[in-house]
Amino acid sequence: MRVTVIGTGYVGLPTGVGLAELGNDVICLDVDEKKINSLKEGKLTIFEEGLDSLFEKHSKSGKIKFSTSFSESIPEADLVILAVGTPPHPITKEADMRYIKQASEELAKYLSGYTVVAIKSTVPVNTGDMVENLIRKTNPSAEFDVISLPEFLREGFAVQDFFNPDRIVVGANSERAKALIADLYLPFKDRCPILYVKRQSSETIKYASNAFLAMKIQYINEMADFCETSGADVYEVARGMGMDSRIGAKFLVPGPGYGGFCFPKDTNAMAYMGKFNGVDLSLIEATIKGNEKRKINMAKRILDMVEDVKNPTVAVLGSAFKGGTDDCRESPALQIIEIMLAHDVNIKLYDPEAMGNTKAILGDMVTYCNSSYEAIGGADVLAVLTDWEEFKSLELEKIKQLMKRPQIADYRNVFDFNKAKELGFDIRSLGRI
Numbered sequence: 001m002r003v004t005v006i007g008t009g010y011v012g013l014p015t016g017v018g019l020a021e022l023g024n025d026v027i028c029l030d031v032d033e034k035k036i037n038s039l040k041e042g043k044l045t046i047f048e049e050g051l052d053s054l055f056e057k058h059s060k061s062g063k064i065k066f067s068t069s070f071s072e073s074i075p076e077a078d079l080v081i082l083a084v085g086t087p088p089h090p091i092t093k094e095a096d097m098r099y100i101k102q103a104s105e106e107l108a109k110y111l112s113g114y115t116v117v118a119i120k121s122t123v124p125v126n127t128g129d130m131v132e133n134l135i136r137k138t139n140p141s142a143e144f145d146v147i148s149l150p151e152f153l154r155e156g157f158a159v160q161d162f163f164n165p166d167r168i169v170v171g172a173n174s175e176r177a178k179a180l181i182a183d184l185y186l187p188f189k190d191r192c193p194i195l196y197v198k199r200q201s202s203e204t205i206k207y208a209s210n211a212f213l214a215m216k217i218q219y220i221n222e223m224a225d226f227c228e229t230s231g232a233d234v235y236e237v238a239r240g241m242g243m244d245s246r247i248g249a250k251f252l253v254p255g256p257g258y259g260g261f262c263f264p265k266d267t268n269a270m271a272y273m274g275k276f277n278g279v280d281l282s283l284i285e286a287t288i289k290g291n292e293k294r295k296i297n298m299a300k301r302i303l304d305m306v307e308d309v310k311n312p313t314v315a316v317l318g319s320a321f322k323g324g325t326d327d328c329r330e331s332p333a334l335q336i337i338e339i340m341l342a343h344d345v346n347i348k349l350y351d352p353e354a355m356g357n358t359k360a361i362l363g364d365m366v367t368y369c370n371s372s373y374e375a376i377g378g379a380d381v382l383a384v385l386t387d388w389e390e391f392k393s394l395e396l397e398k399i400k401q402l403m404k405r406p407q408i409a410d411y412r413n414v415f416d417f418n419k420a421k422e423l424g425f426d427i428r429s430l431g432r433i
């Protein structure tokens, strides 16, 4: 099948590369010339585990091509996937549909023969209708169907998730479009359910899923706070809860708050849609508020640990919003750092992959280090803010020698809590004392 993917970000690029691996002829289209030139030169523009080898394989084989031209990329396509950004509006937080509209109007001009236009970007309910109307208005004779094909990939695991989805959701009102999608996902036929639903249901499934997962995280974070006051251990509590198949063991890991480009944006957009439709979505609103408070509270806890220190230094491990990605958008780590900076704390920072993106945001406000141990040297507190695997192999004995004071705020549970205590660390974990 000939597929054109519009948008080469964290969704578009892994999707394009994954579809090429399934045997399709893919064009990744983006208006950002710099990105496309880089991709044409064989340089990936994002970090995603496992993406580089597949990207190289299919760039070389010609199964995937890159372009900035709608006129060259759209006419031949059987399927056009919209994977452009829908960032939050700065004030209302509703999803900004500017890029979806621009791409829809532009692609409409070049549709030729029957084409399915699939919306993969996370979009408000009824966007399918809006895109359909825009295309029809721009090109009344075009033969097309608009479907919703929401994305459930996690950053850092995008390649793994692409090939091992829990489910594929397709919101389609036309049998012809369903048949084309069934053909595209034939390799997954016996691997996962393919759920065909109304377009509005599919659009809602995406928001409802992300909001639910965000709520689950906020719930376990609240339980962590409770455990700290009751003497229980939240990791034991989460294990016990997770064994109930109705609850499930995943997304019960306490942390410094959820971040990234999706959960904050999508919970806010869902809350906005609730207000707009006159529906009380109080659970989602409480989740948003709780998550905001959590980051402030996390920073305050670290500040308390250096309250008596003049000109304190905090070693921060991790600035990405989670391990496995270089993405710092809405990263709790950066928000916590910013609060500490406002309180005149010196920050020595190390992240295995996100240093470039961090520098673009924090500039020269922090000291950038080349390794964890370099960041830890001379620090009054070590704060672990991102769950990178490599932090788990750091040696507590060595850390103790390097630090000015043996204090750890382990917000990602990377250290052996009891061992750290035995070694004389003042270690503050989440959900256990």
Ligand code: UGA
Pocket: 122, 151, 152, 153, 154, 155, 156, 210, 213, 217, 250, 251, 252, 253, 254, 255, 256, 257, 258, 259, 260, 261, 262, 263, 321, 322, 323
């Ligand atoms: C999320 C969803 O998990 C994907 O299914 C969805 O496709 C994606 O958003 C999207 O809408 O595009 P992602 O943002 O990559 O994926 O990140 P997650 O792995 O879900 O983590 C989100 C945040 O929650 C991170 O800050 C992470 O550290 C935090 N988290 C996650 C916890 O604090 N505890 C957990 O148990 C799980």
